[in-house]
Amino acid sequence: MCIYTIILLRKIEFLLIFTTIMYLGGAAMIEIICGVKGKGKTKELLDKVNTSVMSASGNVVYLDKSQKHMYELNNKVRLINVTEFPISNCDEFLGFICGIVSQDHDLEEMYLDSFLTIASLDGEESIVKAIEKLDVISEKYKVKFILSVSKDIKDLPECAKAKVIISL
Numbered sequence: 001m002c003i004y005t006i007i008l009l010r011k012i013e014f015l016l017i018f019t020t021i022m023y024l025g026g027a028a029m030i031e032i033i034c035g036v037k038g039k040g041k042t043k044e045l046l047d048k049v050n051t052s053v054m055s056a057s058g059n060v061v062y063l064d065k066s067q068k069h070m071y072e073l074n075n076k077v078r079l080i081n082v083t084e085f086p087i088s089n090c091d092e093f094l095g096f097i098c099g100i101v102s103q104d105h106d107l108e109e110m111y112l113d114s115f116l117t118i119a120s121l122d123g124e125e126s127i128v129k130a131i132e133k134l135d136v137i138s139e140k141y142k143v144k145f146i147l148s149v150s151k152d153i154k155d156l157p158e159c160a161k162a163k164v165i166i167s168l
Contacts (some may be wrong), residue, residue: 035168058108
């Protein structure tokens, strides 16, 4: 073999390893858009989901507390109004998330608008618990979660601050 063939094979091998690492470990995650009420978190989330769905290879789901944003979402995004289901606490909400994940093996991203409200979270301890559980679900099933949280970044638990991508 000539030297150019060997170099080309090494580059291909590197790309395969890199792609495998990204698929197995780098793709699943949680991102947070935070800010106090009325700062534009939902608009940022809608822009992000509509941009993302264009290049998504899997399914995209948007959970909200109403149908209000139905016409602002790309028709490829599945909108779920969480208030239509009997969810009254964080554990029930996480069970609901697991049910969605278990029924859609092609699920790639989940957008959770008004996260604190739809997940029935009230204190810092419950926020930490929910994010830790979402981390486990995300890692195990390779689903990316993007949350809008109505809190200033300084009021978020430490585990959440590292996941903030936009602070308004």
